[in-house]
Amino acid sequence: MPHRIPAIGRRTLAAAALALAAAPAAAAGDPLPAWRDGAAKRGILDFVARTTRRGAPGYLPPAERIAVFDNDGTLWVEQPLYTQFAFALDRLRDLAGQDPGLAAREPFKAALAGDLAAVLAGGEKGLAEIVAVTHAGMSQEAFAGIVTRWLGTARHPRFDRPYTRLIYQPMLEVMRLLRRAGFEVWIVTGGGQEFVRAFSAATYDVPIRQVVGSVGKTEFRLLPEGRSELFRLPAIVAVDDGPGKPVGIGHAIGRRPALAFGNSDGDIEMLQYTTTGPGRRLGLILHHDDAVREYAYDRGSHVGRLDRGLALAPDAGWTVVSMQRDWRRIFPPG
Amino acid sequence: MPHRIPAIGRRTLAAAALALAAAPAAAAGDPLPAWRDGAAKRGILDFVARTTRRGAPGYLPPAERIAVFDNDGTLWVEQPLYTQFAFALDRLRDLAGQDPGLAAREPFKAALAGDLAAVLAGGEKGLAEIVAVTHAGMSQEAFAGIVTRWLGTARHPRFDRPYTRLIYQPMLEVMRLLRRAGFEVWIVTGGGQEFVRAFSAATYDVPIRQVVGSVGKTEFRLLPEGRSELFRLPAIVAVDDGPGKPVGIGHAIGRRPALAFGNSDGDIEMLQYTTTGPGRRLGLILHHDDAVREYAYDRGSHVGRLDRGLALAPDAGWTVVSMQRDWRRIFPPG
Numbered sequence: 001m002p003h004r005i006p007a008i009g010r011r012t013l014a015a016a017a018l019a020l021a022a023a024p025a026a027a028a029g030d031p032l033p034a035w036r037d038g039a040a041k042r043g044i045l046d047f048v049a050r051t052t053r054r055g056a057p058g059y060l061p062p063a064e065r066i067a068v069f070d071n072d073g074t075l076w077v078e079q080p081l082y083t084q085f086a087f088a089l090d091r092l093r094d095l096a097g098q099d100p101g102l103a104a105r106e107p108f109k110a111a112l113a114g115d116l117a118a119v120l121a122g123g124e125k126g127l128a129e130i131v132a133v134t135h136a137g138m139s140q141e142a143f144a145g146i147v148t149r150w151l152g153t154a155r156h157p158r159f160d161r162p163y164t165r166l167i168y169q170p171m172l173e174v175m176r177l178l179r180r181a182g183f184e185v186w187i188v189t190g191g192g193q194e195f196v197r198a199f200s201a202a203t204y205d206v207p208i209r210q211v212v213g214s215v216g217k218t219e220f221r222l223l224p225e226g227r228s229e230l231f232r233l234p235a236i237v238a239v240d241d242g243p244g245k246p247v248g249i250g251h252a253i254g255r256r257p258a259l260a261f262g263n264s265d266g267d268i269e270m271l272q273y274t275t276t277g278p279g280r281r282l283g284l285i286l287h288h289d290d291a292v293r294e295y296a297y298d299r300g301s302h303v304g305r306l307d308r309g310l311a312l313a314p315d316a317g318w319t320v321v322s323m324q325r326d327w328r329r330i331f332p333p334g
Numbered sequence: 335m336p337h338r339i340p341a342i343g344r345r346t347l348a349a350a351a352l353a354l355a356a357a358p359a360a361a362a363g364d365p366l367p368a369w370r371d372g373a374a375k376r377g378i379l380d381f382v383a384r385t386t387r388r389g390a391p392g393y394l395p396p397a398e399r400i401a402v403f404d405n406d407g408t409l410w411v412e413q414p415l416y417t418q419f420a421f422a423l424d425r426l427r428d429l430a431g432q433d434p435g436l437a438a439r440e441p442f443k444a445a446l447a448g449d450l451a452a453v454l455a456g457g458e459k460g461l462a463e464i465v466a467v468t469h470a471g472m473s474q475e476a477f478a479g480i481v482t483r484w485l486g487t488a489r490h491p492r493f494d495r496p497y498t499r500l501i502y503q504p505m506l507e508v509m510r511l512l513r514r515a516g517f518e519v520w521i522v523t524g525g526g527q528e529f530v531r532a533f534s535a536a537t538y539d540v541p542i543r544q545v546v547g548s549v550g551k552t553e554f555r556l557l558p559e560g561r562s563e564l565f566r567l568p569a570i571v572a573v574d575d576g577p578g579k580p581v582g583i584g585h586a587i588g589r590r591p592a593l594a595f596g597n598s599d600g601d602i603e604m605l606q607y608t609t610t611g612p613g614r615r616l617g618l619i620l621h622h623d624d625a626v627r628e629y630a631y632d633r634g635s636h637v638g639r640l641d642r643g644l645a646l647a648p649d650a651g652w653t654v655v656s657m658q659r660d661w662r663r664i665f666p667p668g
Contacts, residue, residue: 063535140584140588230584251549252586276556276562
């Protein structure tokens, strides 16, 4: 039986409805507005609901709510070059400007000419030399300053935006949803730990102590005038990629994660470590299949190759997220 | 001019005073009741007040409120033997019971006979072999279980208490005070990271991800039946002692601490790194000078030697805390 609403009541209701409509979608009920409805979105929402409902079979006490995310290709664009490699090349150009001898020597000459095939032809040695020259020989604080300044001016060649604006809006939403549900959100990156720490808090709301990455050797140095620093040496002590990811997780977090999100074969062991634990677990792989809005690559790519991961996903129960079909939008506005 | 209080008012006041007196000292105003009044206690209270008062010259934004504590001899008793070494000897006895051949071989034979001088005569090699046999060859989870079970039954030879009850009440109070003031409290120990993680949360209220320690090599292993583990190998990848402490802090925390508390020469570089930063800093050294209630040792001790630290403290501005004079009580009740 319809209820007659007096005119004044109707105006009040209309105002309330308008206020609700104006509220951000997240607050109004959908915490993942950049995701299209589908198995991936429903799987994430379902996982959060089941792990946080006290007494439910998949319930996780707060201390066990650990979620790990790869960075390159999972949280931000990694094509046509890993951003940290673009940084290294720009820094090499700067250094060569101050020291012309550098530009004449290999592998720097090839790198400065953009001939990455020649750099990589020498195996990891060439890359290691470039990392040593561009990433070491300074304090941790000085390095963080160099990265921050570079990120403030560098722009992506295709999108003509700062790299820190080429982050994925759907992933920001997933991280926010997890944090609100009491999860600790960690970044577990094959990239340099200090490189990612330089922007993780401002860009992703992930505090620097929750960034696990590849680690360069450092040395404690006492300086004149009562100062001291951690000095970066040209050597790597931990490669946080492939099987190094669960090892890095054990070292820094000390707990098996409940959720892992990656996008390349370098994330396989992190996904395996996460999803082979007891209880409810969620493993996700972002598949870059959207050449129009971002990039399309998998098995044949040098950067972010995804081959074994796609083969293992069905049996492992990992969700393959299609950028093209599952994401309504890619980047944050502006 | 005295104010005349009516009888009913006087009863109310008396009841209020009784209620205040019955409240725990911490709630009633003194957050450090196990500390005697003196320069050390006042220095800690003053540091917390000045770093947390917005607009004050020493104010620290919450993200920079990092406090680091050594463990052995700073948070719990380290005499007559580091607790982890007592654990290793007990475990060696267990293993020798299952494998008599082990008991016949050096350095295990000397260790089982309690002849530590003979073990140490061979340099670090003997110790490394004992650590390899007692601390490796199992998963991280299995190791944590072994440590937890041992801590549940082992008792200190002099005090006849579980080791986790031989923690220092005054230090529990300092850690609680700092946490309430928005500091993140970390343990930075020369001991094994996983050993200390096995009890840090229950014993000190320090979550396992805030334990930085010496780290053994681990390997990710896929197991049958869809399981996986991090397997402990007999090799050390990071020694978190001396200059290794600031390196470990950089790796795990990524920020220079504002407060450091140690007790031995192995803490010097951590104290230097902390107190040579800009802004307000506090470095403290616990001096074990109380043979009656605990132990008295410094320059001549093999365990927890404190020699250079005492020499450097005056110029560095580090507070030397006297266990005998500054601490009203040593251990928690019970």
